[in-house]
Every structure is written in C-alpha cells, then in structure tokens.
Amino acid sequence: MVKEQIKPMTSRERVLAGLRREPVDRTPVCNPTSVATVELMDLVDAHFPEANRNPEMMARLAATGYTEIGFDSIMPVFSIIQESSALGCKMQWEQKDNWPTVRMREPIWRDVEDVVIPNDFLTHPDTACVIECIKILKKEYGDDVAIIGKTMGPWTLGYHCFGVEPFLLMSLDDPGKTKLALERMKEATIQFGMAQIEAGADALTVPDHATGDLVSGEYYDRYLKDMHAEFVDLLPVPLILHICGRTVDRMNSIAETGIAAFHFDSKNKPQESMDIIEDRISLVGNINNPETLYAKGPDAVRDEVCANLDAGVHMVGPECAIPLQTAIENLTAIPNAVKEWHSRRESH
Template sequence: RRSRGFSYKLPIKTVLKAIKLLRGRFANRCAIVGKAMGPWTLAYHLYGSEDFLCDSLLEPDKVKAFLDVLKEVTILFANEQFACGADVVTIADHATGDLVGPNAYRDLLLPVHREITARIEGPAILHICGKTLDRMEYIADSGFVNFHFDSKVDPLAAMEAVKGKISLSGNINNVETLLYGNPKVIEEDVKRIMAAGVQVIAPECAVPLRVSNTNLQAIVTSVSKLAKENQA
C-alpha cells in the first residue's frame, strides 16, 4: 500500500526531481538509471547489521517477516522512479559473500527478489558488492534483467556461473583502476572483462567522487575501440 506522502519527503523528492531533469536533458542520448535500496540493505540500517545477520541464522522467520515489510519500500521507490522517467532501476541489496553464505540468499532473499521483480514497472538491475560467485546461480533466477557485480569476482567465472540466464555488468575496479589508474590501465581492464563476455562494461560500484572525467571517458573510448577491433 502506498505510504502517504512518501514521494514528498525531501530525500525521495530530490531523487525524483533529478530523474525528471535528466530525462528532460538527455532523453535520447543515454540511459537514465535510477537506484533503490533493497530490503536486505534497508534491514542493515533499521534492524542493525550485526543483529540482522545473527537472526538470519537464529530466527529466520523473523528475518523473513522483516524483509516482507521492507520490500514494499523498495517497490514503491522503484516505481516512483520509473514514473519520473527512469529507463531502468538498480536495486542495491548487499547479501554479499563477505557477510552471509549463499544459502541465506537462496532461502531468505531470493523469494523476495522474485516478488520485487514481478511487481516493479520496468527492468531492474541487481547490485551486490563483494564476493557473490557462490550465489550467482540463484541470482540468475531472480527475475532481474542484469546483475552488476564487484571486481572481487572473476568475470569469466561469473559468466560461467549464470549460464546465460541473466546478463552481467561490471566489474572495473574503482580504486586501483579508476581512481589511481590511467586510460591505458583502464583499457587493459576493459579488454579483460570484454574477453570474458560480460555484456555491460561498467565500474564495479558507485564511482568515487575523485575519479577524473578523463578516466571515466576512457571506459567508453576503450569499449568502442575494442568492439571495432573485434568486428574487424
């Protein structure tokens, strides 16, 4: 059920306004990608990370009930972004292998993700930071159109794990490659990821604000250059 005044709360209103501005300025020039936090990530903040992770083992039914409530926030915010002009929305939901095992994703979060993808009104990308290779076979069946993954995961192994059931995006290292690297280093990383067959070449996560525009532009330049070479 829609929360009264949800879209008028300042943080939400600001994001929606930004999407409208981007749609007006860049409608036919690039994809407008929104973002919403998933129920697992929201639970870290509202439940407390340590308590939530402990209860995922000790009181799984309690965790399921919490996720069931929080998923409504994710769905509502994603749909508000689509209504304002987003082409796709990324759902960040950090059930990472650095914190929980693959069965936690399979048993607790996968059913919730399937409901989210069934109810949102447009295509969605799932993002999970860190080590995710051991749960990619489940992520591939979640209903998301794409999984955006971290540089901790080998791209070739990732492609093998999803077996063509979902497209992948990533996984250029933000710090070593984008922040402290140069266009040549970026091209080598792009080449490695493209060779693995990853469909969308992108930074692994939110780009550090200190990354130069030159290095960001080098991603696009490298992809275009290597794609032409592969077609030759």
C-alpha cells in the same frame, strides 16, 4: 551480444538492448550505481552533500556521466541512503569529498513490529528529490540516454534501520522474524521503485548488499531469491541487481530470479561469472574501483575493460559507485577502450 550490420543505436537503445541481451551496435557502457566524482562536481558546480538533496544539482551532476564521461546511461542516485533518510534514519551528510552515510550505530528499529513505512515516504525531501530529478533528466536526455533509477532492497534497508550487527544477529537467531521484517521493508523498495518508473526511469538498480563478505550464498537463497523474483514481477522495467563483493557462490541463484542484469564486483572473474549465468541474465561490470580506477591510469583501465569484453560481459562499467577522487581520464578510458576494442574486432 554484438552483431555486425546493426545500425547505429542511441545510448538509450544500446543500454535497453544490453539489458535484454539483444544485439547491440557496440557494448553499452554504464554504471548502475554512481558516477559522481569531486572533479565532476567542480565542473558543473553541483557538490556533495547538496547534490544528494537538490533535484536540479542532482540532475546536473548525474548528467556528466553522459556528457563528460561518455557513458550510455545516467544514474542520478549517488548514494544508498535516500530511502533510509525518508524512513527516519539518522544521517551524516558529510562534505564534498565523502558520501553521505546512515548512522547505523543509532538504529531506528529494534523489532519487526517497529517496521513501518511512513505515509510521507515518497514526499519526504530525500525521496522526492530523486523522483523530481528523474523527471528533469527524462525531459532533457530521455530520448537519447537510458535513465536508470535506484531503489534499495530490503536487506540493505535492514542494515540501515536495525544496524548491521543487530540485523545480522536477528537473521541467525530468528529467521522467521527476519523474513517478516524483510517483507515489510520491501514495500519501501516497491513504492520508491514505482515512483521512479512513473517519473521516467528506463530501468532500476536494486542494490541489496547480501555480499559474500558478510553472508553466505545460502542466505541469499533463504532470504532474498524469491523476493528479488517478486520485484521482477512487480516493477515493470528492467532491474539491475547490485551486490558488492564476492558473489560467484550466489550468481546461479541470482540468474534464476529472472532479473534483467547483475552488476558484479571485480572480486568475481568475468569469464567465471559469465559461465555461471549461462546467458540467462546480463552482467554489468566489473572494473575495479580502489586499485584500478582510483589508483592506476587509463592503460590499466583499458586492460580490465578488454578482459570483460573478451569474456562477453554484456555491459561494461565500474564495479560499484566510483571513488569520489577518481580522475576523469580514468573514467573516459572506459568508453574509449570499448570503442577501440570494437574497432579492432571489426578491422579483423
């Protein structure tokens, strides 16, 4: 919601107001998933894979989202694997030009009885790195910029720890067992989320990939809706749910969870999505990554930004973690387009 006569805000104030659907001086620009690119890594000498495992490098690379790109938030968790590594998953850390990945073909759990959150979960180097990084960022940028943490939801942890196919088959064969596994895995989500809040995170992204490309909207209701509502009660900062792919068939349920915001994919039209959520939550998104940010130029980016602003999307940014080869000029085009759009509106 943008109102005239709002005094200039800091980036932090802008994002937090956007998450609460309160008036803002201009639409906040943020990416609740990842802003890391190879160009940015070179710029601050903080490369993958080390920047996923070293808190100083992680902070340095994450800060470029604000210092170089002009976004209103800083998101230091570039991947979706920090918790899974701490849970004991086998990892492929990759090189500078690819995200680290869990070797899901070598799952660590086969049955619900195997689901155990280790005692050292929060002191494992790959979770501790994030916590330490947030402390660094909070100290350096916390007054001005919204520091967003990330804690993976239990559905995604299920893919990582059981393997995608075994987990999805379990969800069909034995819903009771699946719910029990999710209940146990959610402890990891809560523990890691709380640790990041204590370290200074202003908000948390909760990626939980119950995407329409894999499972039905009915699955979201059956397995995740209540759990996501529970996270709202248990994690005392605004939560941003992230689910890739087609999600319009579950957006109403997501809006009913009470979550602060939903980070939505370009497979969902901005206006259609806004109509579904009916001012119950904020929407963040949804500039297309592979076709627009990665493959096209600033003009195409600008068009998509304007489509979101015209629809009233509360916070604008890429739909998901930015492709690592994305050009910086395409990323700076996002805040530039937002500012231009507001200038045009004011001049009318």
